[in-house]
Amino acid sequence: xxxxxxxxxxxxxxxxxxxxxxxxxxxxxxxxxxxxxxxxxxxxxxxxxxxxxxxxxxxxxxxxxxxxxxxxxxxxxxxxxxxxxxxxxxxxxxxxxxxxxxxxxxxxxxxxxxxxxxxxxxxxxxxxxxxxxxxxxxxxxxxxxxxxxxxxxxxxxxxxxxxxxxx
Ligand code: GNR
Ligand code: NI
Numbered sequence: 001x002x003x004x005x006x007x008x009x010x011x012x013x014x015x016x017x018x019x020x021x022x023x024x025x026x027x028x029x030x031x032x033x034x035x036x037x038x039x040x041x042x043x044x045x046x047x048x049x050x051x052x053x054x055x056x057x058x059x060x061x062x063x064x065x066x067x068x069x070x071x072x073x074x075x076x077x078x079x080x081x082x083x084x085x086x087x088x089x090x091x092x093x094x095x096x097x098x099x100x101x102x103x104x105x106x107x108x109x110x111x112x113x114x115x116x117x118x119x120x121x122x123x124x125x126x127x128x129x130x131x132x133x134x135x136x137x138x139x140x141x142x143x144x145x146x147x148x149x150x151x152x153x154x155x156x157x158x159x160x161x162x163x164x165x166x167x
Contacts, residue, residue, distance in 0.1 A: 004052035015141040024117035048138030076112040081105035
């Protein structure tokens with residue numbers, strides 16, 4: 001078991017596009033366990049491998065109150081997205097202390113595999129839809145801040161820069 005280090009925006013490694021998983025082995029399952037542990041410790045409701053500097057298409061999420069329902073999505077693909085969009089306040093473990101509204105499709109259908117390679121399809125709405133789209137963005141090298149206006153992005157960068165100087 002190990003806690004992994006979470007990269008912070010604007011680290012250029014967060015912009016890498018993750019590679020599909022081809023081998024479903026014990027090393028992959030260990031990565032999933034370490035990512036789960038890291039997500040719960042943070043604490044967060046989701047974590048993409050990109051955030052821990054592993055550039056493979058692996059996500060973990062847990063939206064349960066009890067924090068006992070870890071979901072694993074490997075090679076996730078959005079098969080369908082609703083036309084209607086909803087705006088939701090998002091935050092990110094890689095952008096600590098910054099929260100803002102992002103508009104996304106309200107529902108998505110995702111095809112993925114679990115850590116043993118078994119394929120499944122998941123219909124997502126509400127928080128699950130928001131979270132999985134946020135996590136898939138990470139695998140594509142995108143952080144939620146990039147959905148904001150250029151003015152807001154500049155403000156976020158200035159805020160993070162100031163905070164970094166103080167630390
Ligand atoms: O913990 C998290 N909370 C959250 C809240 C609103 C929208 C998205 C998220 S995901 C975030 C964890 C994270 O950064 N995952 O990449
Ligand atoms: Ni995030």
